[in-house]
Amino acid sequence: MPREVLSILVDNHSGVLTRVASLFGRRGFNIDSLTVSATDDPEISRITIVVHDDAKVLEQIIKQTARLEETREIFPLNAAHSLLRELLLVKVAADEANRSAIREIASIYKAKIIDLSIGSMVMELTGEPEKIDGFLDVLSPYEILEMCRTGITALERGGIQRHD
Amino acid sequence: MRLTGADIFAEVLVEQGVDTLFGYPGGAVLNLYDALYKYSGKLRHIMTAHEQGAAHAADGYARATGRTGVVLATSGPGATNLVTGIATAYMDSVPMVAITGNVGTTLIGRDSFQEVYIAGITMPITKHNFVVRHVEELADILRDAFCIAQTGRKGPVLVDIPKDVTSAKTEFIPKPLVHPVYETRLEKSQLARAAEMINTSKRPFLYIGGGVAASGAGEELRALARKAEIPIAYTMMAAGVMDYGDPLNLGLIGMHGCRTTNKAVNEADLVLAVGTRFSDRVALNGEQFAHQASILQIDIDPSEVNKNVTVDHSLVGDVRQTLQQLLPLVDEAKHPAWMEQVRAWQAQDYRPKDDADRLRPHQVIGKICELAGPEALYVTDVGQHQMWATQYIRHVKPRSFLTSGGLGTMGFGYGAALGAAVAAEGKRPVIHITGDGSFHMNLNEACTAVSYRLPVVTVIFNNQVLGMVRQWQAAFYGKRYSSTDPHRQTDYVKVAEGFGAKGYRCATLDEFSSAFAEALKAEGPVWIECLIDKDEKVLPMIPAGGSIEDMILE
Numbered sequence: 001m002p003r004e005v006l007s008i009l010v011d012n013h014s015g016v017l018t019r020v021a022s023l024f025g026r027r028g029f030n031i032d033s034l035t036v037s038a039t040d041d042p043e044i045s046r047i048t049i050v051v052h053d054d055a056k057v058l059e060q061i062i063k064q065t066a067r068l069e070e071t072r073e074i075f076p077l078n079a080a081h082s083l084l085r086e087l088l089l090v091k092v093a094a095d096e097a098n099r100s101a102i103r104e105i106a107s108i109y110k111a112k113i114i115d116l117s118i119g120s121m122v123m124e125l126t127g128e129p130e131k132i133d134g135f136l137d138v139l140s141p142y143e144i145l146e147m148c149r150t151g152i153t154a155l156e157r158g159g160i161q162r163h164d
Numbered sequence: 165m166r167l168t169g170a171d172i173f174a175e176v177l178v179e180q181g182v183d184t185l186f187g188y189p190g191g192a193v194l195n196l197y198d199a200l201y202k203y204s205g206k207l208r209h210i211m212t213a214h215e216q217g218a219a220h221a222a223d224g225y226a227r228a229t230g231r232t233g234v235v236l237a238t239s240g241p242g243a244t245n246l247v248t249g250i251a252t253a254y255m256d257s258v259p260m261v262a263i264t265g266n267v268g269t270t271l272i273g274r275d276s277f278q279e280v281y282i283a284g285i286t287m288p289i290t291k292h293n294f295v296v297r298h299v300e301e302l303a304d305i306l307r308d309a310f311c312i313a314q315t316g317r318k319g320p321v322l323v324d325i326p327k328d329v330t331s332a333k334t335e336f337i338p339k340p341l342v343h344p345v346y347e348t349r350l351e352k353s354q355l356a357r358a359a360e361m362i363n364t365s366k367r368p369f370l371y372i373g374g375g376v377a378a379s380g381a382g383e384e385l386r387a388l389a390r391k392a393e394i395p396i397a398y399t400m401m402a403a404g405v406m407d408y409g410d411p412l413n414l415g416l417i418g419m420h421g422c423r424t425t426n427k428a429v430n431e432a433d434l435v436l437a438v439g440t441r442f443s444d445r446v447a448l449n450g451e452q453f454a455h456q457a458s459i460l461q462i463d464i465d466p467s468e469v470n471k472n473v474t475v476d477h478s479l480v481g482d483v484r485q486t487l488q489q490l491l492p493l494v495d496e497a498k499h500p501a502w503m504e505q506v507r508a509w510q511a512q513d514y515r516p517k518d519d520a521d522r523l524r525p526h527q528v529i530g531k532i533c534e535l536a537g538p539e540a541l542y543v544t545d546v547g548q549h550q551m552w553a554t555q556y557i558r559h560v561k562p563r564s565f566l567t568s569g570g571l572g573t574m575g576f577g578y579g580a581a582l583g584a585a586v587a588a589e590g591k592r593p594v595i596h597i598t599g600d601g602s603f604h605m606n607l608n609e610a611c612t613a614v615s616y617r618l619p620v621v622t623v624i625f626n627n628q629v630l631g632m633v634r635q636w637q638a639a640f641y642g643k644r645y646s647s648t649d650p651h652r653q654t655d656y657v658k659v660a661e662g663f664g665a666k667g668y669r670c671a672t673l674d675e676f677s678s679a680f681a682e683a684l685k686a687e688g689p690v691w692i693e694c695l696i697d698k699d700e701k702v703l704p705m706i707p708a709g710g711s712i713e714d715m716i717l718e
Contacts, residue, residue: 015295019287026288056470063467069292069312 001052003032005077005084005154006061008047009039009162011070019068020047029053029061033151044072048153073162077154087124087150088132089114093143094121102142109135120145169299169330170199173263176306177207179341182234184208184225184586186218190238191278192265195330210586210616212579213608215242219249220579220606223258227566227580228541228587230380232259232313239266240278243324244285248573251289253320255570256401257378259313260320261306262286268328269297283324291319299332307339315344317465318378346464348481350489358479359493361434361460367502368394369432369454371417371446374401374569375439375463377562381484385438386410388487392497394436395506397425399446400554402439403565408558414506415513418446420551420702424509426712429454431505437461439483442472443570444708452711462486514704514717520673523694525549525625527673529556532595532623535680539592541584542566545577545602548631551702553597575605578622582609585618593621593684600626600652603691610663613689621683622691624656627698635701639716649698656693665689 010016017036024031032050039046051061058076065074077084088111094102099121106113106123109131115122125135129152136147156162167175173196177185188211189197200209212218215237222233233253237246243264253260267276283293292312294305302325309321362368376385382405389396389412396406397417406413417425429435435454439462440446447453450473459475461468462483469478479486516526529552533540538560544550544567559565566584568576581596588594603624613620625631634648660667668679670692683690705716 015283018284022287056474059470060467063469063471067465067467 001054004051004053004058005079005082005152006049006051006065007075007077007154007162008049008065008071009073010045010047010068011072012038012043012045013070016045016070017047019070020065023064023068024061027060027064029057033149035151035153037153048151050152075162077156081158082154082156084128084152084154085126086129086132086152087126088135088147089122089124090136090139090147091120091122091145092139093119093145095119098142102139105135105138109138111135165336166333167336168195168199168333169302169325170195171202172299172303172334172336173306173325173330174199174203174207175336175338176303177234178203179338180307180310181231181341182207184210185234185236186210186212186221186225186583187236188212188215188218188238188242190242190265192239192267192327193236193242193330195327196236196263196265196325209236210582210612212582212612214606215245216249216575217579217582217606217609217612219246219262220252220573220576221583221586222260222262223249223253223576224543224566224580224583225587226253226258226260226583227256228563228584230563232261232310233583234261234263236263237265238278239264239282240280242278243280243282247285247289248575249579250286250320250322252568252571252573252576254289254291256374256568257318258320259318261309261313262320262322264322264324265330266295266324266326269326270328272326282322286322289320290322293322293324295324296326296329299329299334302329303336311342311344316346317375346482348485348489350479350481350486354477354479355490355493357477358460358490361458361477362392362436363495363497365434366499367431367433368392368436368499369428369434369457370394370396370436370438371399371429371440372396372402372405372438373399373440375483376402376405377439379439379464379483380562381439381487382406382562384484384487384491388491388494391491392494393499393503395428395503397421397429399440399443399569400567401569403554403557404559404562407560414510416554419448419706419708420555420704421446422513423704423712423715424506424513426706426715427509428506430456430712432457435459437463437475438487439463441468444472447473448706449709449711516703523671523673523676523696525552525696525700526556528623528625528676528694529553529597531673531677532597532680533558535677535684536593536595540564541588541592541594543577543581543584543594543596545598545605546572546574547599547602548627548635548700548702549597549599549602549625551632552625574602577602578606578609578620581620581622582612582618585613585620586616590619594619596620596622598622598624599631600624600628600654601630604652604654607659610660610665610689614664617688619686620689621680621686622689623680624691624693625696626656626693627696627700628652629698631698631700632702634698635705639705640707656691660691663689665691668692669695671695
């Protein structure tokens, strides 16, 4: 089933994330990733949700979320016309023997090395989720000690403004 | 003027047109109750035996009047006791505002005495809920709560007010009551397509639900049905929208609906689903439901479209406004062949047999209707008696059959009957039909009916067992009657006396007739125990997930 990225503009009230999450839990909608972020308007937050579901379930997700009093707008982001980004932090075991090889991979992917110790290296990479997947794939022969992905955050291209 | 939060609460209730509320006092709502003492000339508070009863009473009041029911409870257990009542209202889209007290804001989050996070608990069973953190927000939050409860698809809203907010003072600015307006916006092309579907149909069929009653669209619906000659089936929530005896009214649809309605929905070429949600008790098998038909759905809630059953076309809007816009586009039509087929099915519908020697449910209900008259307000609990009441009451008025449809709440009846009796103001008989199982759940509310001299006539179908569960055990579990025969020894006449009410016990229809006639004259609560055979079944029955082919007739 295709990946869908939904952008939800909600009132910036305490508990609004709980409401959305509670709705997803109650209706049995599965979430791949979820991010909440501030917008240019302090009264509005943006929740970006990634789901994998068929069209029927997706229709219900959109309609049920729209029904919440604190939802201002919900819309699917068309992959071709949207910018999807994710941030990765990954800590890899690295010593003198393999440090430069890992560094080379980082340089190809334009990942930043943000911490270095005798036995490890922490890298930071921002990009489309596929790029992050690719980077992690290439790193897989090495020992990944810890990693953390933020989940997708996204905006539509062009001059669209979704709220006043 | 500077007022305390508690006085603002009372002022806004009055401003919103509330004159009656149901509730139970406690520590966190002492200030609110103090305000109710002061405003007792404008606000009538009915104190129940238990908060659940108060929630059902507010719900019953709302169902009977169409106004928003209001319930008030204290923090902690007071608030959690409302939960079943709020969920019941939510499932049946009943407008309700539930107000709970909470511990003071400085005590919140510290597991203080009688503290619960009721906003979190009720999130999935309310349209919306609020925690009031500052007294300055209180008036507008309460106004919003009433607005949300009544706007679009109606439902319950909870407002949680910490104790210090009720004592804090702020400037209160009265505002005039604004009735929420819902404007149906439909494209001409959408309406034209809907009309086209109706005008080209050879075998049209109307399937109507609670949304028709909520929208007050009975007249428009009958006009549509007559103009295009469309036979109608109703769900439990729409009982009374169509008159009993109207030739186009085929009866109840679904699990315990009649054969004709379930047959017709299968054979129709067009199903118009109006104000209804294709629940699993009607569209028992979502894939098979109306499988020969195009489906046209009219509903105020867009999320109901394509939720349980995929439809061909939908008009999202208030049912009444939508039908008003649709009616002029619909051609006058007759469908003689289709109607002949429907009449032929009707001739074969299940009819229970009378019995002169014992009480049979349909005969008791027939007698109730005969004696209580067309003005009666009926309330039920949940179980076999509820289905018999749905099937055999001669429904003639909308908002006159109050029953827990979606949630199926046993114990709903007594509380809801209190609310109905308050709404009826003694002008209409209130008949509460229950079973011995449901009655035991919340019979505590009899004391409330006694205190307020509410003339609730309760008819208890006593078959000594949990009949509906037992019926399923008989049909699908090899008659292994696990925990459905509790061997209770309750003496209903003595219990009535103990409460200060009046009780009767009947084994024959004659005994019942005279007891019921007496009961209708009483000024306080009465109940009549009717001894029913434990093997009485609700028939016909289509098993869960089944279709008309699986219908059980004996």
